[in-house]
Amino acid sequence: MSDKILEVKDLKVEFKTDNGIVTAVNGVNIEVYKGKTLGIVGESGSGKSVTALSIMGLIPSPPGNVAGGEIIYRGKNVLDIPTDEMRTIRGNKIAMIFQEPMTSLNPVFTVGNQIEEVLALHQKELTKQDRKDKVIEMLSLVGIPSPEKRANEYPHQLSGGMRQRVMIAISLACRPDILIADEPTTALDVTIQAQILELMKKLQEEIGMGIIFITHDLGVVAEMCDDVAVMYCGQIVERADVKTLFNRSRHPYTKGLIESIPSFDSTLGETRERLPTIEGMVPSLQNLPTGCNFQDRCDFATDICKGQNGDPLLEKYGSDEHMIRCFNPLS
């Protein structure tokens, strides 16, 4: 395969809460390759954002704390890098965009100013004029019309979609190796969502960065990603390339997620009365069951899932890079 830029090994992140310590991420393993997109899917609270913030070194501490594992970026463990050095990577080599385009930009600085700031920080060799030119270049690259005018506007003068484009411009201004996109389109309406996704794919071809694309929308995953990791309660329960995941998913949770995607093409003969959903609720991280975390909601759970032989491990299934964490994989 192509070159690996980032590898997360057995990442474990804990949060101190009033009810004791919560393990938000528990042994996550992912890999990011140049020019490829890794999707991370999972329900709310499954630890997607926490995984992303750990890679950025931005877990709020307290209450958070990376309790174990390694994050290897170009041969170096990011977790061991001193803060000062980490700042030269953040926003420069590893960049991130967030779910909330409406509030992620600073309301009292112009859009151009906020893009320029990241250039001034990481590309000290640029003159002021170079930076100004680069700001305009970035704004037109992300498809903002009349960039000279827009650069002098404040965030509130832009729509949500435009603001997310500005965020993308900020994150890509230094041509990063890795772009972490944490639900970048969740807050946007569907047509804008499609445009932003299209834009990200186009820019990936140009810049060649690896993308970690976080979402809870499997439809978006099918469109964007090369590989997918499915998370549940802070763990990866299934990981595969996108084709395998959609055609031959083995974990009942993944299967459930895929079946709950609304679709228009498969309904020629049969009309679906109701979209199938996964029954039940995500267990609280404070009292996870012993054994498989998904057992209470799983139609295929047997005694072994209750943990008499320990917790399920993430193991290779079949010959390829397909990994699952399940005692009773679907066939």
Added chain:
Amino acid sequence: MNIYTYILRRLLYIFPVIIGVSFLIFILFNVVCPDPTLIMLGKHATPEQMAMLRTELGLDRPLWVQYFDILKSAFTFDFGRSWNTKQEIFQMIKNGAIPSLTFTVPGFIFSTITSLSIAVVVAFYRGKFLDKFFVVICVSMMSISSLAYILFFQWFFAYKLGMFEISGYEDGFPYFIPYVILPIIIWIILSLGYDLRFYRTVMLDEIYQDYVRTARAKGLSERVILFKHVLKNAMIPVITYVVIQIPYLILGALLIENFFGIPGLGSLVVDAINSNDFGVLKAMSILTSLAFIFFNLLSDVLYTMVDPRVRLK
């Protein structure tokens, strides 16, 4: 609409407000208030004496003339003479304003700068020891009565240590300095708790905003984030808070002036109340109303200049 048209428009709005305020003051002093001559002359006064005093004070003129007097004084600052001392009221107020300002202005500036700086530091160390330490200090300072500070400071620093004057005042720089140091320190202590608590809340409100996370993701240092991104946003509520306080500086601090024998505006008002000097009270009401109107306007204008989201319409 640009900022100048906005300011001009707001200045024009001032006129109806002044007309309303002076009308209220007129109602209070000249209509609702019982016959002041009765209070001033006592119950044994003859009707002739009362009529004479009324003529002297101009209370026998038609009401609309009396109202017009008040309205006019809001623009000319000509408030007539004191009912008690017969001095020019404007002169009395001018003389009183200076002693008040000699301790309220330094007190205000120091307490604002100190509490704002501590708030920035505290925001940096939020949730850690230093933060908790200052929260405790704030609460304790706010829980102690101002009287306790005044009496203790007078007893300890002025009486026991003899470092400053216990009370009194001398006009002119630098003679007033030994008299105002203790009042300044007490003013700072009295406002520090409230100021610090307010500024800390403002800073902490900002520090958990999404744009701060973005700034971190850019690789900016905590210092730049705090002093550039957070502080500029925090300035919006801070400016309002600071500017709105200014009229109180002009009013002086009643309690402090009384205990330290400073002949400021606070003392002027107290004396006027004690001697039924309605002329002075009316003038002070008009002036403080004007001060509030003006500084409200100023804070609105500054607000539109700092916050780009405010649309001028």
